[in-house]
Amino acid sequence: SDQPNTSSAKSQTLEPGQQLGVRLVNGSSRCSGLVEVWFRLSWGPACRALWDSRASEAVCRALGCGGAAESTQPTSPSLELPPGPGAGNTSEALNATLALAPAVLCRGAEWRLCYVEERACDSNGSPAEVTCAENRAVRLTGGSGPCAGRVEMLEHRQWGSVCDDSWDLEDSHVVCRQLNCGWAVQALPGLHFAPGRGPIHRDQVNCSGAEAYLWDCPGLPGDGYCGHKEDAGVVCSEHQSWRLTGGADSCEGQVEVHFRGVWSTVCNSEWYSQEAQVLCRALGCGTVARIPNGLPHSLPGRMYYSCRGEEPTLSHCSWRFNNSNLCSQSNAARVLCSEVYIHSSFSLTWGSCFFPESSVTMTTEDWKPRELMLLILCITLGILCLGLLISMAFIFLKVKGKYALPVMVNSPHLLTTTPEGINSYQDVPITISKEEGPLRKEVADCASALPCTRIWEPPG
Incomplete structure (x- = not known):
C-alpha cells in the first residue's frame, strides 16, 4: 500500500x-x-x-x-471469501x-x-x-460529573492518582483538554475530593499546558513520598455546579450555575417541578417546597434546562447555554427546597465551626465522612472549652474561700480574733480586757458556746 x-x-x-x-x-x-x-x-x-x-x-x-x-x-x-447461501445468486447475496x-x-x-x-x-x-499493554488513560472521579474530580491515570493496566506537589492550572489544562472538558477552572489540592486508592503514578508534574497527554508532561514517578491525602484534583470549564442565593439559607433563592468559569442565572421559561426537584436533590436540600416567581436576570449568562425529574444533576438534563430563543421572555428561576443544606467544604475558627459555600457541588459520598469528622472535632473542642471554664471557676472559688481576709474591728479595746472554723480545732476564749478593780460596764453578752471575760476598770 x-x-x-x-x-x-x-x-x-x-x-x-x-x-x-x-x-x-x-x-x-x-x-x-x-x-x-x-x-x-x-x-x-x-x-x-x-x-x-x-x-x-x-x-x-x-x-x-x-x-x-x-x-x-x-x-x-x-482469508478467503465466504461462500454464498446458494449457487444460483451468489453475487447478489455477497453484495x-x-x-x-x-x-x-x-x-x-x-x-x-x-x-x-x-x-x-x-x-x-x-x-x-x-x-x-502500554495503554494509558486519564479520568476525573469523585466529583459530580466527568469534568471535575480527582485526577487518575491508567498505567500498566492499573488506575492510580497524581500527587498535588507543584500541581497548577497548566497541568490541569492538559487534563481538561484531553477529556474534551474545555479548560481548567480550578487546580485543587488533596482532600478536596475523596482520596483515591491504589498506586500514585506521578509526582511533581510540570506541564507547559501545550501537551496532548498528561503523561507527556515532565514529572517524577510516585515513589512513596506522597500519600492519597495529596491527590490532585481538577474542575474544568465544562463542569457545572449550582448554588441558591438571596434566600434565608442555602436551600432557598435564585438558581445560579457555574459554567465555563462564570456564574449565570437559569431561565424560568422551562423551570418547573421536575427541574427544581433535580436541583434540590443534587444540593442535598431534600425536595421542592415551593417555586417562587422569577426575578429579572442579574447575571450576564443564561442557562436553559429541561428535565424529566429522575436525573442525578441538572447537567444530565437537556440544557443549552446562552440560547436567546429558549430564554426569550424569561426571568431568573428561583426555588425553595424543603431541607437545610450543610456545605461540603469547611473552615474552622476559634469558638465556632461552620461550613462555607464551596464552588464545587459535590455528591453526598464525597463530603459526608469529612463533614462528620469536622463536626466531631467541633463538638470535642466545645466540650473541652466548657470543661476548662468550669474547672477554672471551681479553682477560683476554692482559692478565694481559703485565703479570704477576716473582718477587722476598729476599737481601742478589742483585739483581732481568729475567725471561727478556719484552722481552728477548739474553742478559743475571746478576751476583751482584764484589769483589777470594780466592774464598771458590761460590753458583751456571754455566749453559751464560748467563755467570755468582763471588762474591769481600775479604781479611782
Whole structure:
C-alpha cells in the first residue's frame, strides 16, 4: 500500500506507527482505539472480520505501545471469501452483506510481516479495535460529573492518582483538554475530593499546558513520598455546579450555575417541578417546597434546562447555554427546597465551626465522612472549652474561700480574733480586757458556746 505523505508542510508530525501506515483512533490514548490504515491515499478502518491476534501484536509494537493487551476480534480469520447461501445468486447475496475494505494480513507479530490489501468485508460489522499493554488513560472521579474530580491515570493496566506537589492550572489544562472538558477552572489540592486508592503514578508534574497527554508532561514517578491525602484534583470549564442565593439559607433563592468559569442565572421559561426537584436533590436540600416567581436576570449568562425529574444533576438534563430563543421572555428561576443544606467544604475558627459555600457541588459520598469528622472535632473542642471554664471557676472559688481576709474591728479595746472554723480545732476564749478593780460596764453578752471575760476598770 501507499505510505502517508509526510512532505506536505501542512501535514502534522506522524507518530512512529503512522509513518508505517497504521494508527489507533477514538481511544483513551494513542495506544488504544479503532484501527485505521493508510490505503489508496487516505485513512480507512481495517476490516474486523479479517483481523487476528498477530495483527494486534504487530500494530502495538509498531506504535511503540508494547504488546497487545486486549483484542475482541477473531483469532483465526479466513482469508478467503465466504461462500454464498446458494449457487444460483451468489453475487447478489455477497453484495447485500459484504463491501470492499482494507484488510491487514500478517504472517507474524511484526509489522514488516504484514501487508494491506482490499478484501470483501462485512459491511454491518464495526472496524477492528485494539488495546495495547502500554495503554494509558486519564479520568476525573469523585466529583459530580466527568469534568471535575480527582485526577487518575491508567498505567500498566492499573488506575492510580497524581500527587498535588507543584500541581497548577497548566497541568490541569492538559487534563481538561484531553477529556474534551474545555479548560481548567480550578487546580485543587488533596482532600478536596475523596482520596483515591491504589498506586500514585506521578509526582511533581510540570506541564507547559501545550501537551496532548498528561503523561507527556515532565514529572517524577510516585515513589512513596506522597500519600492519597495529596491527590490532585481538577474542575474544568465544562463542569457545572449550582448554588441558591438571596434566600434565608442555602436551600432557598435564585438558581445560579457555574459554567465555563462564570456564574449565570437559569431561565424560568422551562423551570418547573421536575427541574427544581433535580436541583434540590443534587444540593442535598431534600425536595421542592415551593417555586417562587422569577426575578429579572442579574447575571450576564443564561442557562436553559429541561428535565424529566429522575436525573442525578441538572447537567444530565437537556440544557443549552446562552440560547436567546429558549430564554426569550424569561426571568431568573428561583426555588425553595424543603431541607437545610450543610456545605461540603469547611473552615474552622476559634469558638465556632461552620461550613462555607464551596464552588464545587459535590455528591453526598464525597463530603459526608469529612463533614462528620469536622463536626466531631467541633463538638470535642466545645466540650473541652466548657470543661476548662468550669474547672477554672471551681479553682477560683476554692482559692478565694481559703485565703479570704477576716473582718477587722476598729476599737481601742478589742483585739483581732481568729475567725471561727478556719484552722481552728477548739474553742478559743475571746478576751476583751482584764484589769483589777470594780466592774464598771458590761460590753458583751456571754455566749453559751464560748467563755467570755468582763471588762474591769481600775479604781479611782
